[in-house]
Amino acid sequence: MYSNKPAAVIIFFSALLIFNARLAAQDSTEVNVQQKGKYAFILYAGGGWFSYVGTIGSPGIASNTSVVRSHPIGMFRIMWHPDHRLRMGIESGYTDFYTYTVQNGSSSGKVNLTGIPILLVGSMAVTKRLNVFAGIGSYLLTTNLTYKGSTRSKSLSLGINASVNYVQPVSPKLGIGAELKWTDVTQTKDYGMSAQVMLVWKFFEW
Amino acid sequence: MKTTVIVLLVMLSASSCKKSYQAPVPDFDNWDAFDQAGRLVLSTQSRSAMEGVYKMTDAAGSFGDSVAVKWSYAIAGNDTAWHLSIFCEKDISYLICEGRKSNADILLNGYWRKMAGVETGIVRLTIKAQQGADLIAGNGQAVVPGSIIISGVFGNGQDVPGLPISFTYKRKLYNKGSFDIIAHRSGGRTSDLLPASENSVEMIRKTPEFGSTGIEIDVRLTSDGIPVLYHDNTINLRETQKSGLVGPIKNYSYEQLAVFVRLIHGEKIPTLREALDAVVYQTPLHFVWLDTKYAGGSLQVVRDIQKEYLQKAAAAGRNLKIVIGLPDTNAMDEFLALPDFVNTPNLCELSLEDVEKTNAEIWAPRFTLGTQNEEVARVHAEGKQAFVWTLDVPDLVQQYLHDGHFDAILSNYPSMIAYYYYVQQ
Numbered sequence: 001m002y003s004n005k006p007a008a009v010i011i012f013f014s015a016l017l018i019f020n021a022r023l024a025a026q027d028s029t030e031v032n033v034q035q036k037g038k039y040a041f042i043l044y045a046g047g048g049w050f051s052y053v054g055t056i057g058s059p060g061i062a063s064n065t066s067v068v069r070s071h072p073i074g075m076f077r078i079m080w081h082p083d084h085r086l087r088m089g090i091e092s093g094y095t096d097f098y099t100y101t102v103q104n105g106s107s108s109g110k111v112n113l114t115g116i117p118i119l120l121v122g123s124m125a126v127t128k129r130l131n132v133f134a135g136i137g138s139y140l141l142t143t144n145l146t147y148k149g150s151t152r153s154k155s156l157s158l159g160i161n162a163s164v165n166y167v168q169p170v171s172p173k174l175g176i177g178a179e180l181k182w183t184d185v186t187q188t189k190d191y192g193m194s195a196q197v198m199l200v201w202k203f204f205e206w
Numbered sequence: 207m208k209t210t211v212i213v214l215l216v217m218l219s220a221s222s223c224k225k226s227y228q229a230p231v232p233d234f235d236n237w238d239a240f241d242q243a244g245r246l247v248l249s250t251q252s253r254s255a256m257e258g259v260y261k262m263t264d265a266a267g268s269f270g271d272s273v274a275v276k277w278s279y280a281i282a283g284n285d286t287a288w289h290l291s292i293f294c295e296k297d298i299s300y301l302i303c304e305g306r307k308s309n310a311d312i313l314l315n316g317y318w319r320k321m322a323g324v325e326t327g328i329v330r331l332t333i334k335a336q337q338g339a340d341l342i343a344g345n346g347q348a349v350v351p352g353s354i355i356i357s358g359v360f361g362n363g364q365d366v367p368g369l370p371i372s373f374t375y376k377r378k379l380y381n382k383g384s385f386d387i388i389a390h391r392s393g394g395r396t397s398d399l400l401p402a403s404e405n406s407v408e409m410i411r412k413t414p415e416f417g418s419t420g421i422e423i424d425v426r427l428t429s430d431g432i433p434v435l436y437h438d439n440t441i442n443l444r445e446t447q448k449s450g451l452v453g454p455i456k457n458y459s460y461e462q463l464a465v466f467v468r469l470i471h472g473e474k475i476p477t478l479r480e481a482l483d484a485v486v487y488q489t490p491l492h493f494v495w496l497d498t499k500y501a502g503g504s505l506q507v508v509r510d511i512q513k514e515y516l517q518k519a520a521a522a523g524r525n526l527k528i529v530i531g532l533p534d535t536n537a538m539d540e541f542l543a544l545p546d547f548v549n550t551p552n553l554c555e556l557s558l559e560d561v562e563k564t565n566a567e568i569w570a571p572r573f574t575l576g577t578q579n580e581e582v583a584r585v586h587a588e589g590k591q592a593f594v595w596t597l598d599v600p601d602l603v604q605q606y607l608h609d610g611h612f613d614a615i616l617s618n619y620p621s622m623i624a625y626y627y628y629v630q631q
Contacts (some may be wrong), residue, residue: 057449069273102466111449111451113450142452151456153454155440155452187443188448
């Protein structure tokens, strides 16, 4: 059995729309005349620690001598905050998934897999400062292999993520936050959990 | 609000999982009567006498009204393993058995599989002395309709078999002499849940059991110029186990692939040499179609290997044809740049004019173009052959066998082609 996660994310987005529409309907019964609120672009820039929880494939004939599953992670996200709860944006960053070394006779080798997410993200405020995010798109994966020479090889893979963050305002335009995120590169079955701290900056408002 | 959340959770949980399909070959090595000491291997004469078209009497609902029974072999070291394949009409099903002689009876032990699904199970068959075993052993009488009855039991999955199955000899297998059943990707696709990975040496050894008389294999070059068997452009989880390696196969050297990558069933990605070694020395296959998936030079290395193995096959007394496939104009241009292309056996998938240009022995149009009887006749008139690819639908296979005049059919289901070919009258 394995997860059908892209479908889950699409359903998540659909549910957000339904939920938002219901709230909007409730609001419209309470306020007869709606006025346009403020719109803003918000930048989230964060860093933290990523822990790979997927299985690491056993390589061919070589014995697997060591595996490193935890690495630093970095991300940035630009979100459009309209005057309603559903927000959209894009996310990228850098994730170091795992590294393993092998010994094959007298030869040793090392494989490192990294990814750059290129995701469309939707989010919604659950409470005033607590937000949920879900992203879907691609991960640009890179293998760095050292074994009787060096090889760098890249591939695009479908992927998703889901996260929850808490943002504490420190000024009208700045906040600091903490985020827990699940990352899932579905096509290559690479997944993990990360914890990050972040700076949140409302850099444009109208 | 509460309703929305509940609906959300139900939708998420419903979409979170989907079933993973598997069709493992059941463990059939537990039939005491078959495994007892003193059981004898069947003679060549016995095997030959058993081959034919049979009428199914029991289990027609599961396997269809008639079956084609044929033996094949694979060589491993000093041993030759013979398998009896029983190609069935219904659901692209087949039975594959080993045979032994038990006193005056013949025992057949193996498994069955339906390629149209994931159903499989154990099968145990017997030919009793008075129901044909004496005849098969060579008592001097001719095999005639009704003279051989194969009967026994089959079961589902790993269950002890208990469902009756029996079939009765009707006639000889159809054989027009020069027809080839060519298996795609060395025997079939990994996605069809076969017991070996596509484009592996293990699959090449197994594919005669599925009725193949030839194979198509996909050839790519590694970064150090070694031709290997691999279908897709990139390393992926459809074809390989998880390894951390991503991107095009041509980015990696052969040694890197050999150490870090395994195909779905754990096999190594084979070199073209390893694959052709298996064909020449371990199977009865007599046709190999090298589907060229590489671009940008180095066709010469494949040509050299082709030449070497044609010589090895001839030296081993094997009637083997190895052709370089030309699927597009880029491959054809590269082929025409070979210094001895005129003498290089090739199969051209393009126009009849291109067949002339490359001096191809074989023209291989895709099936969607129809039976093209006039063009096929033109090819035959020039002493060449015509193959068609890739036929996987029973109705189309019957149409091409009945209305067409091709010399071979390429399919992901060679057992289906075998059935419809051998039961012809």
